[in-house]
Amino acid sequence: xxxxxxxxxxxxxxxxxxxxxxxxxxxxxxxxxxxxxxxxxxxxxxxxxxxxxxxxxxxxxxxxxxxxxxxxxxxxxxxxxxxxxxxxxxxxxxxxxxxxxxxxxxxxxxxxxxxxxxxxxxxxxxxxxxxxxxxxxxxxxxxxxxxxxxxxxxxxxxxxxxxxxxxxxxxxxxxxxxxxxxxxxxxxxxxxxxxxxxxxxxxxxxxxxxxxxxxxxxxxxxxxxxxxxxxxxxxxxxxxxxxxxxxxxxxxxxxxxxxxxxxxxx
Amino acid sequence: xxxxxxxxxxxxxxxxxxxxxxxxxxxxxxxxxxxxxxxxxxxxxxxxxxxxxxxxxxxxxxxxxxxxxxxxxxxxxxxxxxxxxxxxxxxxxxxxxxxxxxxxxxxxxxxxxxxxxxxxxxxxxxxxxxxxxxxxxxxxxxxxxxxxxxxxxxxxxxxxxxxxxxxxxxxxxxxxxxxxxxxxxxxxxxxxxxxxxxxxxxxxxxxxxxxxxxxxxxxxxxxxxxxxxxxxxxxxxxxxxxxxxxxxxxxxxxxxxxxxxxxxxxxxxxxxxxxxxxxxxxxx
Numbered sequence: 001x002x003x004x005x006x007x008x009x010x011x012x013x014x015x016x017x018x019x020x021x022x023x024x025x026x027x028x029x030x031x032x033x034x035x036x037x038x039x040x041x042x043x044x045x046x047x048x049x050x051x052x053x054x055x056x057x058x059x060x061x062x063x064x065x066x067x068x069x070x071x072x073x074x075x076x077x078x079x080x081x082x083x084x085x086x087x088x089x090x091x092x093x094x095x096x097x098x099x100x101x102x103x104x105x106x107x108x109x110x111x112x113x114x115x116x117x118x119x120x121x122x123x124x125x126x127x128x129x130x131x132x133x134x135x136x137x138x139x140x141x142x143x144x145x146x147x148x149x150x151x152x153x154x155x156x157x158x159x160x161x162x163x164x165x166x167x168x169x170x171x172x173x174x175x176x177x178x179x180x181x182x183x184x185x186x187x188x189x190x191x192x193x194x195x196x197x198x199x200x201x202x203x204x205x206x207x208x209x210x211x212x213x214x215x216x217x218x219x220x221x222x223x224x225x226x227x228x229x230x231x232x233x234x235x236x237x238x239x240x241x242x243x244x245x246x247x248x249x250x251x252x253x254x255x256x257x258x259x260x261x262x263x264x265x266x
Numbered sequence: 267x268x269x270x271x272x273x274x275x276x277x278x279x280x281x282x283x284x285x286x287x288x289x290x291x292x293x294x295x296x297x298x299x300x301x302x303x304x305x306x307x308x309x310x311x312x313x314x315x316x317x318x319x320x321x322x323x324x325x326x327x328x329x330x331x332x333x334x335x336x337x338x339x340x341x342x343x344x345x346x347x348x349x350x351x352x353x354x355x356x357x358x359x360x361x362x363x364x365x366x367x368x369x370x371x372x373x374x375x376x377x378x379x380x381x382x383x384x385x386x387x388x389x390x391x392x393x394x395x396x397x398x399x400x401x402x403x404x405x406x407x408x409x410x411x412x413x414x415x416x417x418x419x420x421x422x423x424x425x426x427x428x429x430x431x432x433x434x435x436x437x438x439x440x441x442x443x444x445x446x447x448x449x450x451x452x453x454x455x456x457x458x459x460x461x462x463x464x465x466x467x468x469x470x471x472x473x474x475x476x477x478x479x480x481x482x483x484x485x486x487x488x489x490x491x492x493x494x495x496x497x498x499x500x501x502x503x504x505x506x507x508x509x510x511x512x513x514x515x516x517x518x519x520x521x522x523x524x525x526x527x528x529x530x531x532x533x534x535x536x537x538x539x540x541x542x543x544x545x546x547x548x549x550x
Contacts (some may be wrong), residue, residue: 043371184365
């Protein structure tokens with residue numbers, strides 16, 4: 001099994017990499033962070049008997065992605081699974097962020113994901129089953145003031161996954177969207193979760209459980225995975241309550257925790 | 267002037283050891299997490315011993331890249347200023363996590379910080395400790411008892427439990443101590459592991475969730491001040507004669523878990539060498 005993972009040297013990317021290596025899958029890892037990729041390749045190779053190849057790449061840059069693809073084609077690598085992990089968010093309201101940052105969210109979370117997905121689907125092993133995973137977010141379940149761009153970008157991935165899954169189901173491609181709540185991926189993330197108090201503890205998912213279930217569900221051909229009971233209940237509210245009411249509640253909640261988050265971070 | 271290197275030296279037990287040994291006339295090299303905390307600790311240690319020498323450097327020791335960087339930076343200083351000798355290396359840095367989280371290598375953070383960081387730093391500084399016929403002291407804990415090493419999943423990725431990960435990492439400290447003595451005892455090196463007891467530090471409040479943080483905030487009220495366990499480190503580092511045994515609490519030798527065997531110690535040592543991509547035999 002050959003797996004390509006984007007955003008591999010971030011917290012979730014690393015955990016998925018370890019999960020796949022433990023299952024004996026061969027890995028092609030990419031990320032914009034070259035040093036992180038090298039450290040991760042070392043860590044995996046010292047622990048598991050799998051082949052790990054890496055290449056740093058800025059997925060928002062067409063030329064850089066072409067370079068990555070040329071590299072794959074030189075070796076004729078075909079894939080059985082693609083894990084779209086690369087994504088980001090910037091803290092702060094829409095007007096408080098720079099225009100560049102707002103567009104980077106869309107450029108990476110949406111455009112870059114489509115770019116690499118299209119390219120890797122064209123390089124899948126024909127006649128074999130292919131698993132395509134999008135890391136969406138619990139934020140895809142409702143519009144979120146103060147995280148408006150991020151939440152909408154994750155909604156895009158969720159809707160796209162549903163539609164593409166239907167489109168490709170007779171072509172041996174299974175599409176899964178994963179919608180995790182908080183994940184402890186960085187020191188900032190830990191501070192952010194702590195700032196949310198009991199909410200943070202409740203909606204935070206255990207990353208090692210999410211990664212294991214993600215691969216299990218991708219292999220089983222599931223469509224959507226929302227980890228944790230608390231998050232599934234929150235998601236249900238998202239479907240039942242009027243969107244205007246949800247945005248009002250969420251605005252209050254994020255105003256409070258962003259303030260605390262900035263305090264802890266300082 | 268004898269040199270002592272302490273990791274996790276900018277707060278809690280590490281800072282108390284730094285202050286204590288600086289007052290005893292040792293040159294203290296402290297390693298801490300941030301530049302800011304290093305400057306603050308430097309001032310504190312300097313204030314307690316205005317005539318002494320101390321140096322604080324920042325490094326995120328759970329990342330192996332950072333351990334190598336700090337060792338690269340310290341080596342010329344040790345050679346030029348400290349006469350190529352390190353009297354004691356105190357691997358004190360440690361942390362608690364509420365969740366499974368990984369380092370850049372994809373290693374579980376408690377295992378990486380509490381065990382591998384000390385393992386790797388010791389290997390880098392071993393020639394200088396041996397040159398001084400010096401000592402290596404690990405901050406372990408009595409909580410190492412009642413657990414065994416999960417050899418088939420040492421990062422506990424399959425069944426993560428924060429407390430178990432902590433306890434296992436503290437058992438690793440003892441196993442490493444034992445193996446250091448077996449390998450280098452005949453060359454004059456002595457390694458010790460300390461159980462500091464329950465101490466009023468912020469270990470459970472850093473990078474943990476609100477539940478763990480709350481529980482620790484209550485629990486630590488029953489702890490002693492960091493200056494109390496600092497006396498045990500002082501005892502182990504400053505006695506002319508090597509104190510016997512290798513596991514200490516309150517300046518007295520203690521009994522340790524029956525998991526601390528030569529077999530386990532050798533096995534962990536070999537695994538740690540592989541995970542750090544080093545060979546201890548390289549030093550001479």
